[in-house]
Amino acid sequence: MTEMTTKIKQELKLLEREEGIRILYACESGSRAWGFPSQDSDYDVRFIYVRPVDWYLSIFEKRDVIERPISDMLDISGWDLRKTLNLFRKSNPPLMEWLDSPVIYGEACGTAERLRGLSEKAYSPKASIYHYLHMARGNYRTYLQGDVVRIKKYFYVLRPILACEWILRKGAMPPMAFESLVNELLPRGGELDRLIGELLARKKAGDELDDEPRLPAINAYIEERLASLEQAAARLPGAKSDIDMELDALFRELLMEAWNK
Structure with a gap:
């Protein structure tokens, strides 16, 4: 494990403690994942996280993105699980790229693996x-x-x-x-x-x-x-099928599993 990988994993653990979240998946995005980094390229770390169950039981819309300022060549940001699944159903290309990243910093509850299993249905x-x-x-x-x-x-x-x-x-x-x-x-x-x-x-x-x-x-x-x-x-097809019910079920399963409910 490189020194930078160790630092990234430490930063992700710190984020979990500070924000009261569970990170379900974290990977490298950008030029390092694409295979053409410069020597001074930032590390573009992207993650999917879930908050405790009670956070979702609210009538109010809440911020569903976590971002940290770029420092020490680290650019770290993540999406809440519910936001992630809504983007997944729209075949969001950046999210699809995260799931295919060659550099993975961590995964819990088989999150990325389960999403990849649905990607053929969601892909547009x-x-x-x-x-x-x-x-x-x-x-x-x-x-x-x-x-x-x-x-x-x-x-x-x-x-x-x-x-x-x-x-x-x-x-x-x-x-x-x-x-x-x-x-x-x-x-x-x-x-x-x-x-x-x-x-x-x-x-x-x-x-x-x-x-x-x-x-x-x-x-x-x-x-x-x-x-x-x-x-x-203009001649290409959209998504192949409706997977809303499957994503709803996956959201509930990951939410419970992440917090051992």
């Missing part, structure tokens, strides 16, 4: 592809339009575009790892493959990928795919 290709399209368009418009661009932002446009391609070809949630998307979806040996490979190697080596001349071949690929994916997205 249409909701997912629109999420990734919105992310790709926004980052492309903001960071990659000039002659000199924030070159590291290519990853934050290419990954969602490749995620869209995965959804179109396989009808399933894309994998977290950026390299898995590249290896599966892009032709090997071409200019695009070479340029992306060079950027990835530089980023992993700790190079500062800040302002540099734009890469016309990658920009051309992005613009062509954004236009094509926009048209394809």
Whole structure:
């Protein structure tokens, strides 16, 4: 176990005590989970938590998110279980990514495993592809339009575009790892493959990928795919089935199990 992993687990235990919660699942999100962290990348820790039973027995709406300020390279935030399950039924892509994270800091009551067992029923290709399209368009418009661009932002446009391609070809949630998307979806040996490979190697080596001349071949690929994916997205299906009753039952089960009721 690395020193940082130990620190993260200690912070999560401290959160449980301070907030009076039980953390059901905690994982890494962001660039470290996607496989292209810089040496100084934050640790983006995300978690699902549950409060004691009485907290839910109220006529008042209460805050269902816990966030901690970024400090010591740690960005920690989590969602209440009820919020989580409502987002799950809408096929929320960030939540689906949490459940597929390669870096897990803890799990109680088999929470993530049980949600993964329902994910095929909840998954909506249409909701997912629109999420990734919105992310790709926004980052492309903001960071990659000039002659000199924030070159590291290519990853934050290419990954969602490749995620869209995965959804179109396989009808399933894309994998977290950026390299898995590249290896599966892009032709090997071409200019695009070479340029992306060079950027990835530089980023992993700790190079500062800040302002540099734009890469016309990658920009051309992005613009062509954004236009094509926009048209394809409208034809995709939504979620496969209604799982509201199953999620209601899961909420009650996890609530009781978490507090040994």
